[in-house]
Amino acid sequence: MPTDSQLLGHRPRYVEKSIELFIRSSGFIVIGSLVLIFVFVAKEALPLLTSSTVHEEVTIPSMLLPRTDNTESLPPDPTLGQKMDAWFPWQPVSTKPKYSLLPLVIGTLKVTFVALLIAIPIAIAAAIFTSEFAPQGVREFIKPAVEILAGIPSVVVGFFALMVLATFLQDTFGLLMRLNAITAGVALSLAVIPIVYTVAEDALSAVPQTFRDGSHALGANRWQTAWRVAMPAAMPGVFAACVLGAGRAIGETMIVLMSSGNAATCSFDPTESFRTFSATIAAELGDAPHGSPHYHVLFFIGAFLFIITFVLNMIGHWYVARVRDRLAGKAKRKMTDPTPEAVPELEG
């Protein structure tokens, strides 16, 4: 218990004042951190637009457009895939460095697609089960389990994918390459499931019980209530879960770095190796000399990743807020609006 002298403020006033100043400024520090992240990543990416020494090696158009100076390595009768790889090469450490972003775009999309294809159905089904069907005891077991799954460090998931999952999937499906978008996608889905599950489950739990009671009263069974009443009511939240999951999948680094094979090719085939934006930064920045064009290109990719995930986050949280307002609004109106017919009846 605080003594009287403590409560009466015998400590010098300025200590209290400076702590309060720290508390009041902490809000600005939070906003400042986010701004600084973008500023300092973008700052190192800027020379790509402005510096003429960097432009000798790489420009924005050269990163996006097909190259015609890279065709001598092609075999006499090239397939479309070989032509694509020659037109869009990512070869940052060759004698004539080439920085086409297309292979990285394809790689990122490929693995994100596979991961979401696996994670979204599982996570949403599990969220429906937890909020609609599971008895209280089971619920209190599943939710911490998902949190524990989220707590597995991504480097351990990557390690597991590389050592166990890759061999298992290769033997089961007879895949040609050990490290491919299916292996990495399955591993990545382990990182995506917890976030999709958590957001979707929150949205479903926010649906007022009165909705379900009404549905049951009309003779619907529990599945019909879950699918036709609770799900539509929670839909913006479920959509937000998918968007936030996509953001997580695009940004995740260690899992894809360890299980993607890191081959920068333009193949859409999920059974082939690939390379993503995030893994490229992680793999190459250590060897890129400070201030070199390669260094600036990697920061450019980082700024790009920041913007993509920022936009996805904004969309996701906007929908989360929407489902909260919508359900809260409906519930509140039901409770506060007195039914006009009921009042005279009471009086009478």
Place this chain on the structure above:
Amino acid sequence: MTRWIKIIAAFFTSLTGLACFLILLILGVIVGDILVHGWPHLSWEFVSTAPSADLAHGGIFPAIFGTVALVLIMTILVVPLGVAAAVYLHEYARQDSKLVHLVRLALQNLAGVPAIVFGLFGLGLFVRFCGGSIDDLLFGGKLTIGQPCILWAASTLAVLTLPTVVVATEEALRAVPRNYREAAYAMGATRWQVVRYVVLPQSVSGILTGGILAISRGTGDVAPILFTGAAYYLAHLPTKLNDQFMTLGYHTYVLTTQSPDVEATKPVLYSTALVLLVLTFALNFAAVLIRSKIRRKLRQT
């Protein structure tokens, strides 16, 4: 007709149950595999000695030491700031103000920034800008702290884990009953006195949860420290703030991907992953327990 409706309902209901079971199964398989393969090699010697230079033999003591030192510095940096931000949001600011809305938005987005972008940010802001400026001003341009080191890696992780601490602390602040505050105000306490002597002592467990979750995240994350101070192999332990360091997460990554002979390093690798997993699980489990206690309190008020 009604029979079909029942069958369809039962089918889909069991499908959702299956999804839950699948998640638990995956969790079990990962933990089981690492436990079975990592356990035999685990010994006191393994966690207390240094690795050999080729990493295939010896222990992981420097990695454990580095991890503990890293998260310790990170905790010292992030907890005061995170608690201050939560107190600001919940006790000081007007809830409908534009600034509060912006701070919450920033926190949500901060939590969504990819870990590798934090690595770039740490390199750009802390190592190059802060470290470089300090070197120029205090050490006459001599390379002292303007290099990847444990202080900058911990700072990067502190920014990364800031949302975790704020969210957990705010949840605990919300659990403090309103009439406690009102009673304190009625006795003439200032806002700071209410926070210091009434609200914060009541929310210690929430602050603890936030700290533990942040430590758990910081223990395992590798991408943010790749360029801000983690080292492949070090002959001596970090003793100064500008030393490089080894961590369990980075060591797992190095052993998995850079080893010339995977079969020879496999026992060491599995045991390292097991130690890392046990550490993060123990931390997460503690956080889950404390938080469920807070939630129960929150429901009662």
